[in-house]
Amino acid sequence: FMLTQPHSVSGSPGKTVTISCTRSSGNIANNYVQWYQQRPGRAPTTVIYEHDRRLSGVPDRFSGSIDRSSNSASLTISGLKTEDEADYYCQSYDGSNQVFGRGTQLTVL
């Protein structure tokens, strides 16, 4: 299966942006989705796990959700800050196979 993300999104400081992640086959609800943030030149870090849980230390400006009707997951970032500018990857699995989306570049204008 594949996870499809938009290539890029942008928003102004203080605004809200949402990044989608659509699963091509299989039920999005049956296999947890994780979201990772990767700043330029750095290793990824986890922001959301198990669809909508924030890892300790992640600001509550970050939230995750799923939409069964569109078979997709979403990462919403509210109160945008310049430090949020990064690539964001969704990840899920099917049995032993782990799949990442191709990433979304977030630009904070």
Next chain:
Amino acid sequence: EVQLVESGGGLVQPGGSLRLSCVASGFSFSGYRMDWVRQAPGKGLEWVAHISSSSSIIYYADSVKGRFTISRDNGKNSLYLQMNSLRDEDTAVYYCVRRWNDFCFDPWGQGTQVTVSS
């Protein structure tokens, strides 16, 4: 502090071999499953291989099956990736990652660069 430190990357010719290592600290290494994930230049993340805490269960991505071997030494808190028959398309930063729960990769090491080129 939970930390993963990779080493062993470098420049290798097509068809060559390389062995990556990852040393873990700050947590009970023997109690966690581990993975390797790679990222080609300017590209996204690609899962490579997985090993269970006791080494009894191992999985590979189709792209590396038969060429790469994942292993671990719990006594040395270390994870390894033996890469043989390397191809140009194996050029990437290779990350060592802990399987924090059944589904989530956390944390990630800083990565080690592997370049396959003649």
